[in-house]
Amino acid sequence: MATPTLDKVSSPGQDSSHLVTVTFRIRRFNPEVSAEASWQDFEIRIDPKERVLDALHQIKWENDGTLTFRRSCAHGICGSDAMRINGRNRLACKTLIKDITEIKDGVATKPVLVEAIKGLTVLKDLVVDMDPFFQAYRDVMPFLITKGNEPTRERLQSAEDRERFDDTTKCILCAACTSSCPVFWNDGQYFGPAAIVNAHRFIFDSRDEGGEQRLEILNDRDGVWRCRTTFNCTDACPRGIEVTKAIQEVKKALITRRF
Template sequence: MSTAVIDTSDQSAAGSEPAASHLVTVTFRIRRFNPEVSAESAWEDFTLDIDPKDRVLDALHRIKWEQDGTLTFRRSCAHGICGSDAMRINGRNRLACKTLVKDITAIKDGKGAKPILVEAIKGLTVLKDLVVDMEPFFQAYRDVMPFLVTSGNEPTRERLQSAEDRERFDDTTKCILCAACTSSCPVFWNDGQYFGPAAIVNAHRFIFDSRDEAGEQRLEILNDKDGVWRCRTTFNCTDACPRGIEVTKAIQEVKRALITRRF
C-alpha cells in the first residue's frame, strides 16, 4: 500500500512566523555608580531585543549576563515576595520583578518609544549602581519593636484571635520591607532620621493586635520628633507600595491612637 506524502516546501510562511518576530528593541538607561571608579554617577544605555511581556528584572539579568557583568543590583525570589529588587523605574518606585516592559514604554514599529530609566531608590546611600545601604531603614524597623510582646507564662496553646480582631491590622501584615514606601517619602529624603512609612506600618501591625501588650510603648516611640508627626500626608507611600497597603491610612490611625489612646 502506498503512503501519501504531503509536500510542505511551498507552504506560505504566514502561519510560521520567525521565532523572534514578537521581540521589540528597547533601550534601558541605567544610572551607574561605582565608588572605586568615580565619585559621580552617570547614565549608561543598554539596548536589548526583548519580549514586551518580560519583566524589568529579566532585562537586568540579560544586561548583566550578556553585556556588562559589573552591573550590580539586588534580587532574590523574583516573585514580588522578598522585596529586595525595589528601584526607581521611569521615576517611580517599583519592584523590578513585577514591572512588565510593555506597561512602562510605548511600543511603536517594533521599538520602545523612549528609553526605560532605571536608578536606585532615593533617600538611602547608594553603594553601587542600584544597590543602596539598607541599614538605616532596617534600624528604624527594629526600633519600633516589630514583634509580639506579652507577659506571663508561655501559653500551652496558641493565642487565639477572632477574625474581627485579625482584620483590624490585616492590611499592614502585607509589608515585605522593600523600602519602596519609605524611599518615596519627601520627608525621608530630607531627613534620614525620620522613622519613615514602613517602620510606622510595622508598628501599626502590632499596636492594633489584640494579643500584644506593648502598644503604649510603641506609641511613645513614634511620638518622638522623628516619629509619626513628621508625616505630611502626601500619599507617595501609598502610591509606591507594591502590595497595595493603604500606608497613609495606617499612619493616620497611629496618629489618632496617640491622641485618643484608644487602639
C-alpha cells in the same frame, strides 16, 4: 554615550518576531571608579511581556557583568529589587516592559530609566545601604510583646480582631514606601512609612501588650508626626497597603490612647 546592542540569541527555527528593541538608561555608580554617578544606555532585543528584572539579567549576563542590583525570589515576595523605574518606585520583578514604554514598529519610543531608590546611600549602581531602614524597623519592636507566664494554649484571636491589622501584615520591607517619602529624603532620621506600618501591625493586634511602648517610640520628634500626608508611600507600595491610612490610625491612637 556608547550604546551596546544585544540581540537575544534564538534557537534555529525559533520565531523572534515578537522581540522589540528597548533602550534601558541605567544610572551607574561605582565608588572605586568615580565619585560621580552617570547614565549608561543599553539597547537590547526583548519580549515586551518580560519584566524589567529580566532585562537587567540580560544586560548583566550578556553585556556588562559589572552591573549591580539586588534580587532574590523574583516573584514580588522578598522585596529586594525595589528601584526607581521611569521615576517611580517599583519592584523590577513585577514591572512589565510593555506597561512602562510605548512600542511603535518594534521599537520603544522612549528609553526606560532605571536608578536606585532615593533617600538611602547608594553603594553601587542600583544597590543602596539598607541599614538605616532596617534600624528604624527594629526600633519599633516588630514582634509580639506579652506579659506573664508562657501560655499553655494557643493565643486565640477572632476573625474580626485579625482583620483590624490585616492590611499591614502584607509589608515585605522593600523600602519602596519609605524611599518615596519627601520627608525621608530630607531627613534620614525620620522613622519612615515602613517602620510605622510595622508598628501598626502590632499596636492593633489584640494579643499584643506593647502598644503603649511603640506609641511612645513613634511620639518622638522623628516619629509619626513628621508625616505630611503626601500619599507617595501608598502609591509606591507594591502590595497595595493603605500606608497613609495606617499612619493616620497610629496618629489617632496617640491622641486617644485607644487601639
